[in-house]
Amino acid sequence: MTKLIKFGGSSLANGEQYQKVINIIKSDENRQIIVLSAPGKRFSDDIKVTDLLIDYATKVINKNDYQDILKNIIQRYQDIADTYDISDKEFAPIVNIFKQLPDKDYLNNDYLMAAFKAHGERMNAKLMAIILNHLNISAKFVDPKELGIVVSDENPNAADVLDETYENLGHFGYGYEKLVIPGFFGYTKNDDIATFARGGSDITGSIIANGLNIPMYENFTDVSSIYSANPKIINHPVSIKKMTYREMRELAYAGFSVFNDEAIIPAIKGNVTINVKNTNLPDEPGTLIVPEGSFQPEHPITGVSSSNRFSALYLHKYLLNKEVGITLKLLTIFQKYNISYEHMPSGIDDLTIIFDKDNLDKPTIKKLCNDIQETIKPDKLSWIDDYAIIMVVGEGMRDSANTISDIIEPITNDNIPIHMINQGASQISIMIGTREANANQAVKSIYKEFFNKEK
Structure with missing residues (x-):
């Protein structure tokens, strides 16, 4: 072969x-x-x-x-x-x-x-x-x-x-x-x-x-493998023996840097198995990245990662959900400044728009907020520059009804405010928004809940 x-x-x-x-x-x-x-x-x-x-x-x-x-x-x-x-x-x-x-x-x-x-x-x-x-x-x-x-x-x-x-x-x-x-x-x-x-x-x-x-x-x-969490946050995290393409992509989005998530796309299309190994310790098995078709997860979650590369725009307006065309108005403003957004979680009166802060500078942020204030006329508009996203990922999530509560409970027990929760349509990832200062502790809390108990 x-x-x-x-x-x-x-x-x-x-x-x-x-x-x-x-x-x-x-x-x-x-x-x-x-x-x-x-x-x-x-x-x-x-x-x-x-x-x-x-x-x-x-x-x-x-x-x-x-x-x-x-x-x-x-x-x-x-x-x-x-x-x-x-x-x-x-x-x-x-x-x-x-x-x-x-x-x-x-x-x-x-x-x-x-x-x-x-x-x-x-x-x-x-x-x-x-x-x-x-x-x-x-x-x-x-x-x-x-x-x-x-x-x-x-x-x-x-x-x-x-x-x-x-x-x-x-x-x-x-x-x-x-x-x-x-x-x-x-x-x-x-x-x-x-x-x-x-x-x-x-x-x-x-x-x-x-x-x-x-x-x-x-x-x-x-490195000898891809780990279940960032070794800079968790001491000696568990090595991942095998994971799917989409688990790798989800974790790479929020900080896993061993293998570039964009680089994996041609391999996904070709059904190629990737083995991440260590040049200095080549006999160690490393981590296999495989198609999800026949993959059998051993644990509810495979890994937890976090990234501080985000900013968020929060706006509040009564009856926001009844206003026709508001999303189009926002997208038109984003297009004007040639920027894209990452996520847009919303409620009936509230909307948070999450951006990659690397794509924005202070003058653009100021113009963007002014245009939104003038066009949408929200009751409240605020920019959050220290936004962080935590990704909890695992193919095993689909088979566990309690995974979301098991993720949220240790975070709330540690008094970490949660600003956003979003479960992907694939049901293999949970995205949590919090402030940058709380991100590492949130990772530690989730890791302890899932991995320390399994030892």
């Missing part, structure tokens, strides 16, 4: 980490397709290669001297190459490609930035292929262009994969060689490089696993 394996930046930060990756590749002959990120931090105060490339691109755009940052970038790869005694002749193409980046033609500065960033992954995959062959492991560098990964051109630094990519991958053939593929980017129909947004290499892994009909996608990172 062919496996696709993907390694994150921390797994590829230096020669020592590279050797761990190579040992993993060698340990299973089925690990044939390898997707790589750019080298990450070697230590806590280090700089990721992608950030160095952003600095390089910025200096080129501003016509500033970039020789020092260029030397730093090349040295990061040189240090890894030196670990394996790669000759200057073999390494020279990587040096030349980095040096030639400023001389290429780009549609605009956004495309320049995307191309510079993408070369962190691109050169890392080239280097890995050189090293594997040097170690007598037959390997081939494969560029996303050769695979036929075609992406949108509206935003070159936050591109979306186009459907024709999967048809192209369906025609791609490969043999006995290890295929080493850079993550994070694809090519527009005009053959310009464009990068994905968050979790770009994870997205590439999912796309290729889907397109090549690969049943197992092993995603290697720096």
